[in-house]
Amino acid sequence: MATIKDVATLAGVSVGTVSRVLAKNDTVKPKLLAKVEAAVKELRYKPNAAARALRKNKPDIVGLIVPDITNPFFSQLAKHVEMAAAAKGLSVMLANTHDDPQYEKQQIETLLDRSPLGILIVSASEDQAENLDTDIPIVAIDRTYADYPSIATDHEESAELAARHLLELGHKRIGYAAGPQGTQVARSRESGFLSGLKKASKEFNIVPEINILRGAFDFESGEELGRIFLGGSEADRPTAIATASDQQAIGILRTARDLRIDVPGALTIVGFDDTPLAALVTPRITTIKQSISKMANAAIDAIMQSGDKATDIRYPGQLIIRGSSGPVPGRQK
Amino acid sequence: MATIKDVATLAGVSVGTVSRVLAKNDTVKPKLLAKVEAAVKELRYKPNAAARALRKNKPDIVGLIVPDITNPFFSQLAKHVEMAAAAKGLSVMLANTHDDPQYEKQQIETLLDRSPLGILIVSASEDQAENLDTDIPIVAIDRTYADYPSIATDHEESAELAARHLLELGHKRIGYAAGPQGTQVARSRESGFLSGLKKASKEFNIVPEINILRGAFDFESGEELGRIFLGGSEADRPTAIATASDQQAIGILRTARDLRIDVPGALTIVGFDDTPLAALVTPRITTIKQSISKMANAAIDAIMQSGDKATDIRYPGQLIIRGSSGPVPGRQK
DNA sequence: CTGAAAGCGCTAACAA
DNA sequence: TTGTTAGCGCTTTCAG
DSSP, X not given: OOOHHHHHHHHTSOHHHHHHHHTTOSOSOHHHHHHHHHHHHHHTOOOOHHHHHHHHOOOOEEEEEXXXXXXXXXXXXXXXXXXXXXXXXXXXXXXXOXXXXXXXXXXXXXXHXXXXXXXXXXXXXXXXXXXXXXXXXXXXXXXXXXXXXXXXXOHHHHHHHHHHHHHHTTOOEEEEEEOOTTSHHHHHHHHHHHHHHHHHHHHHTOOOXXXXXXXXXXXXXXXXXXXXXXXXXXXXXXXXXXXXXXXXXXXXXXXXXXXXXXXXXXXXXXXSBOOGGGGTSSSOOBEEEOOHHHHHHHHHHHHHTTTSSOOOEEEOOEEEOOTTOOOOTTSOO | OOOHHHHHHHHTSOHHHHHHHHTTOSOSOHHHHHHHHHHHHHHTOOOOXXXXXXXXXXXXXXXXXXXXXXXXXXXXXXXXXXXXHHHTTOEEEEEEOTTOHHHHHHHHHHXXXXXXXXXXXXXXXXXXXXXXXXXXXXEEESSOXXXXXXXXXXXXXXXXXXXXXXXXXXXOEEEEEEOOTTSXXXXXXXXXXXXXXXXXXXXXXOOOEEEEEEOOSSHHXXXXXXXXXXXXXXXXXXXXXXXXXXXXXXHHHHHHHHTTOXXXXXXXXXXXXXXXXXXXXXXXXXXXXXXHHHHHHHHHHHHHTTTSSOOOEEEOOEEEOOTTOOOOTTSOO
């Protein structure tokens, strides 16, 4: 590979001059400028990123750590992070933790070794995590991570939206499929749902019977919980189930279909996340949408500000009403 | 940030010695080694990646360029690439092209500027692309890219599997939802399906009537094509439709459901890719599975060999039979 | 406006 | 076994 020296020699100028034209420093005479540009072209010269980084000591990559890029929510996040980063001239380094705190630690270390501008993390270890021994700014997305600033949807408030929606539709026997209790995000959604129920209870004059079941965020867990929720007689089982994730919701939908329970006729289902999947199944799932692009942009901004003011940011979720939710059976439309 | 010099000073040794212990060079006396390690710890010393890269001139990142990380197939690919890379001590840089050849070019350029070990690309521009002006090894995955070696599923042969499956089930009126003709991969799958039909035609003694419709790979396109395929009378419309992607298959499934056409009772649907989605919908979709992890590993290997022997690799696809395919209506099970 | 030269932090000879 | 030192390719003073 050609170096800046080669270019300088070929153009008959000094390396300083070449560097100047590369930096678009306008203090170079047109004549020399042309010569240099010609030389650059001829030698197919590409400045060496490592040398530049070393000299300027200003990294232009950000690390993104997610539990599993295969999860639609995270892949959307990755996409938006990449876009937000690209808009600022940053590149993103991707790492998966496979939901393993041990592996997560390792991934963070190797990422840190690359001395990035900062690290964005959707943690698998959440609050058990300890603060890192580094000056590189770290910001948590979607969940918390140790004491680092976190940017997320207001899970509590968002889950309230779902609760309110169900009561508004007249549902009384309500199920809630919660996420793993080890995660802050699952706990927030659950408590938010409960408090939402309480608040809306007065407004709609309904005292709901609530049944909470807990599992993982994934599809299989949804199926499983669904079987428990829907195993009872028609008079016993919930007429509406809210969940902590779209995957759970879809799992429950499957179970409902297996049991020949009509959705939304006999059962209303509400998801969380608004993953693309939610709009693909039949019926399309009513869910809570998170502002992924806003979070991504805020995260990049936070990193670029070197995380000077380490403030948490919360974005409201948005209720997206689709085909999977309807009025309680027996009530006129 | 502390430098190697600081460590050397604190430990009372030379930078060379520090460098040696960092390199795990065993020619350092235990006494000094201990001192150095203590100093490293105390100063929280982290070697500077840029300086190291500059000096060694051996990059340890690979670039991965995909049209859209949000596409389940690509996110799975990204996951496996990341894993394969991590196993070799490499990190991966992610870039999306949003299916835009213009943007793709740009992404490649910025990636190239980071002088990675190599670049893995699932191209959006495919064969229209020109070879790049660089020595950095590039390998195409899933599709071709200019003249670079490509690692992919044998789309032709895999599509034949689908064709054979349909004929084996006794289907005669067959639809094929092809992908965009601008992509090699879509063309291969289509021609493979056709030739598979021809081959199996003798074996099963069926002369199929084939109807080909073309669209994008996505879900919406599937719905649209589905409406055309299934718009005719029951006697006219196909009893089986194979597709170029799972998304198309799911789109068609949706249409079928809207039209109250039973799957697989009245219509068999076969997808392609075996994305997680395929197993989530009802009924689960029969599809062709690609060996993503094998491709990812082969790609990383190819990059690490500096692409000396630029050979294409093709992996066979695998027919995954699930609920969306059944015998032609009227035939006994 | 341009050239010369001093490093950025690190590794790898080469000496000692 | 350890210290010294010459760069890796680039940017950026500082002179001129």
